Amino acid sequence: MRREVTLRDVAELAGVSSRTVSNVVNGYANVTERTRERVQRAVEELGYRPNVLARNLAQGRSGQIAVVVPYLDTPYFSELLQSVIRAARVSGYNVLIDQTDGDPEHERAFIADGSRRLLFDGVIFSPLGLDQQALTNRDRRLPLVILGERSSDGSFDHVGIDDVAASRQATEHLIDLGRQRIAAIGDQPYATGEAAQRRTRGFREAHAARGRTPREDLIISTPRFNRPDGAQAMEHLLDLAEPPDAVFCYSDLVALGAIRTLLSRGLRVPEDVAVVGYDDIEDGRFSNPTITTISPDKEMIATTAVERLLLRISSPTPPAGLELRAPHKLIIRESTAGRSTPG
Amino acid sequence: MRREVTLRDVAELAGVSSRTVSNVVNGYANVTERTRERVQRAVEELGYRPNVLARNLAQGRSGQIAVVVPYLDTPYFSELLQSVIRAARVSGYNVLIDQTDGDPEHERAFIADGSRRLLFDGVIFSPLGLDQQALTNRDRRLPLVILGERSSDGSFDHVGIDDVAASRQATEHLIDLGRQRIAAIGDQPYATGEAAQRRTRGFREAHAARGRTPREDLIISTPRFNRPDGAQAMEHLLDLAEPPDAVFCYSDLVALGAIRTLLSRGLRVPEDVAVVGYDDIEDGRFSNPTITTISPDKEMIATTAVERLLLRISSPTPPAGLELRAPHKLIIRESTAGRSTPG
DNA sequence: CTACGCTTTTGCAGCGCTGCAAAGCAAAGC
DNA sequence: GCTTTGCTTTGCAGCGCTGCAAAAGCGTAG
Numbered sequence: 001m002r003r004e005v006t007l008r009d010v011a012e013l014a015g016v017s018s019r020t021v022s023n024v025v026n027g028y029a030n031v032t033e034r035t036r037e038r039v040q041r042a043v044e045e046l047g048y049r050p051n052v053l054a055r056n057l058a059q060g061r062s063g064q065i066a067v068v069v070p071y072l073d074t075p076y077f078s079e080l081l082q083s084v085i086r087a088a089r090v091s092g093y094n095v096l097i098d099q100t101d102g103d104p105e106h107e108r109a110f111i112a113d114g115s116r117r118l119l120f121d122g123v124i125f126s127p128l129g130l131d132q133q134a135l136t137n138r139d140r141r142l143p144l145v146i147l148g149e150r151s152s153d154g155s156f157d158h159v160g161i162d163d164v165a166a167s168r169q170a171t172e173h174l175i176d177l178g179r180q181r182i183a184a185i186g187d188q189p190y191a192t193g194e195a196a197q198r199r200t201r202g203f204r205e206a207h208a209a210r211g212r213t214p215r216e217d218l219i220i221s222t223p224r225f226n227r228p229d230g231a232q233a234m235e236h237l238l239d240l241a242e243p244p245d246a247v248f249c250y251s252d253l254v255a256l257g258a259i260r261t262l263l264s265r266g267l268r269v270p271e272d273v274a275v276v277g278y279d280d281i282e283d284g285r286f287s288n289p290t291i292t293t294i295s296p297d298k299e300m301i302a303t304t305a306v307e308r309l310l311l312r313i314s315s316p317t318p319p320a321g322l323e324l325r326a327p328h329k330l331i332i333r334e335s336t337a338g339r340s341t342p343g
Numbered sequence: 344m345r346r347e348v349t350l351r352d353v354a355e356l357a358g359v360s361s362r363t364v365s366n367v368v369n370g371y372a373n374v375t376e377r378t379r380e381r382v383q384r385a386v387e388e389l390g391y392r393p394n395v396l397a398r399n400l401a402q403g404r405s406g407q408i409a410v411v412v413p414y415l416d417t418p419y420f421s422e423l424l425q426s427v428i429r430a431a432r433v434s435g436y437n438v439l440i441d442q443t444d445g446d447p448e449h450e451r452a453f454i455a456d457g458s459r460r461l462l463f464d465g466v467i468f469s470p471l472g473l474d475q476q477a478l479t480n481r482d483r484r485l486p487l488v489i490l491g492e493r494s495s496d497g498s499f500d501h502v503g504i505d506d507v508a509a510s511r512q513a514t515e516h517l518i519d520l521g522r523q524r525i526a527a528i529g530d531q532p533y534a535t536g537e538a539a540q541r542r543t544r545g546f547r548e549a550h551a552a553r554g555r556t557p558r559e560d561l562i563i564s565t566p567r568f569n570r571p572d573g574a575q576a577m578e579h580l581l582d583l584a585e586p587p588d589a590v591f592c593y594s595d596l597v598a599l600g601a602i603r604t605l606l607s608r609g610l611r612v613p614e615d616v617a618v619v620g621y622d623d624i625e626d627g628r629f630s631n632p633t634i635t636t637i638s639p640d641k642e643m644i645a646t647t648a649v650e651r652l653l654l655r656i657s658s659p660t661p662p663a664g665l666e667l668r669a670p671h672k673l674i675i676r677e678s679t680a681g682r683s684t685p686g
Numbered sequence: 687c688t689a690c691g692c693t694t695t696t697g698c699a700g701c702g703c704t705g706c707a708a709a710g711c712a713a714a715g716c
Numbered sequence: 717g718c719t720t721t722g723c724t725t726t727g728c729a730g731c732g733c734t735g736c737a738a739a740a741g742c743g744t745a746g
Binding site for chain 2: 694696697698699701702703
């Protein structure tokens with residue numbers, strides 16, 4: 001395998017200094033048209049390609065940002081990621097993706113271990129079970145933007161929707177439909193379940209706002225927010241003496257799992273049990289029935305996150321950590337409203 | 344911001360040469376226990392972290408591999424990616440993900456533009472609309488493994504399932520169910536639609552094998568393999584004078600879209616129309632009805648691809664390009680078999 | 687006591703690029 | 717004609733690490 005073509009090779013052929021070649025290649029100003037052309041020709045003749053590694057080292061930056069998510073195959077994250085990649089690309093950044101499998105240890109390692117720090121100029125992090133302390137003790141030199149449920153300690157930005165309000169809205173929708181026994185699937189009453197707990201809080205607030213008391217036995221915990229979790233939780237609920245007539249699910253996947261159980265038990269959605277989901281993933285727009293859901297503005301979350309991160313990267317003094325709220329809305333579909341055009 | 348701690352700083356504090364520190368940090372053999380300890384202490388005291396960029400440059404490798412897929416939010420790809428990331432991580436590789444949006448131009452650029460070459464040691468590429476020529480003209484120095492439908496020209500490996508056989512199997516299943524008018528959704532009768540065309544070939548072969556002739560007007564082309572494509576194609580099929588009583592969909596997403604249309608038109612699946620999908624994504628296991636599908640062994644595809652890529656990376660002389668077939672199977676679910684436990 | 691062989695440590699060069707500051711040069715001003 | 721000004725180009729050092737080969741240390745054999 002022949003040696004790589006370097007700047008110096010090009011410089012020699014073009015009869016200029018290697019620094020000038022660098023200037024041309026990087027499109028710096030103040031290069032004569034004549035010189036530029038000559039260099040260009042040499043570049044093409046030799047098939048020169050800049051060595052990104054060397055450039056990174058010399059510049060002390062990598063032109064990459066990392067996005068860390070728990071699971072890639074969770075539609076919410078993959079949809080979000082897609083938007084992040086697009087937004088980053090516009091600014092000339094590559095995106096390195098890391099999947100933590102929701103393992104708090106892995107998450108902590110990623111934040112704490114600065115050795116990979118130089119591989120990317122900043123990180124967009126969507127933690128699942130990360131404790132606040134790990135965030136606070138991290139290497140502050142790495143620009144960070146957090147997605148999801150977490151409040152900023154001032155050293156990073158946080159982008160998310162108002163989960164409590166959104167959950168309250170979803171629950172109120174069920175109450176206003178006249179449902180009497182409303183269940184919630186997805187609580188996680190332990191340290192790393194902050195996200196879930198906010199949704200439970202909204203669920204409770206909705207009941208309080210309508211002068212109701214939630215039935216505690218209808219609040220079901222699940223280890224994750226996946227289809228099987230929803231399916232299993234629903235099984236449990238249907239086995240109760242007084243099963244629910246409505247369910248607020250903490251993700252659309254949970255809702256899809258729950259609906260699957262309901263239908264296979266011969267129940268009708270929404271006639272027998274109304275279902276609300278969360279995330280507005282594409283599945284929910286094509287499922288049978290389609291799913292009423294909380295729709296966070298993913299596009300805005302992604303672009304805001306990238307924008308703030310790039311600001312942090314380019315800023316010599318770290319900007320104050322901001323709490324950024326993206327908008328959300330309740331989208332009503334068949335799983336609560338029924339089929340509009342009855343087949 | 345203070346200067347980074349370097350190997351030399353550690354060396355000075357520990358009273359050894361920087362090369363020795365490097366040896367310790369990298370766990371090289373032949374370091375006295377005494378020396379190792381002294382260095383370790385200095386490392387900890389200064390909070391030294393190796394500079395990955397510098398290491399990469401010195402070693403001429405990056406320890407990263409890239410995976411290029413058309414869409415991240417397509418479950419098939421995100422499920423596959425997840426397996427690839429896991430497999431790569433086991434071997435100490437990071438995964439850089441790039442999304443082409445299925446844009447042939449973007450795909451070509453990725454392959455042709457060697458400038459990013461050094462950012463990663465190899466590429467696993469799942470092309471959509473890439474012509475064979477771009478593959479052949481590429482920079483051969485970059486180790487490459489292709490996923491999906493493509494045949495190797497000997498300069499890279501190709502991992503995929505036997506699409507023709509799988510499609511034939513899916514279609515034969517529908518024929519054997521006694522269906523008379525079997526449609527196919529997802530053909531792409533143009534240069535970049537190789538993948539789709541193999542499925543169409545299998546579809547035809549199945550008919551031939553059973554002494555049937557496929558109805559040409561029931562073979563529907565779609566621009567992509569998404570839910571909306573399936574929904575729309577199904578609309579079209581149902582508007583025909585003689586609509587189909589079975590559909591072979593070229594992806595599970597297409598199947599989900601098609602089923603959505605069927606149900607909202609008041610038709611029953613599978614009683615009125617049986618549906619087979621392709622990919623075995625999780626959605627299809629929880630949808631209503633669940634989807635009969637071709638299940639490629641994604642885990643094996645991922646681990647094989649990573650394994651072959653790492654072999655290419657570490658091999659001084661490029662190994663011959665292999666055609667690697669992963670197994671697949673037909674999984675029969677409700678969309679053709681009906682509900683086993685009628686609700 | 688010297689020689690030898692083995693393990694451990696070192697010094698140096700250099701990966702390929704860019705930052706910096708100085709040098710070169712042409713046009714403009716006195 | 718000589719200096720000033722402003723644009724181009726250059727040379728050099730160095731980013732922080734590792735490969736290489738030589739040097740040093742050390743125990744054992746002759």
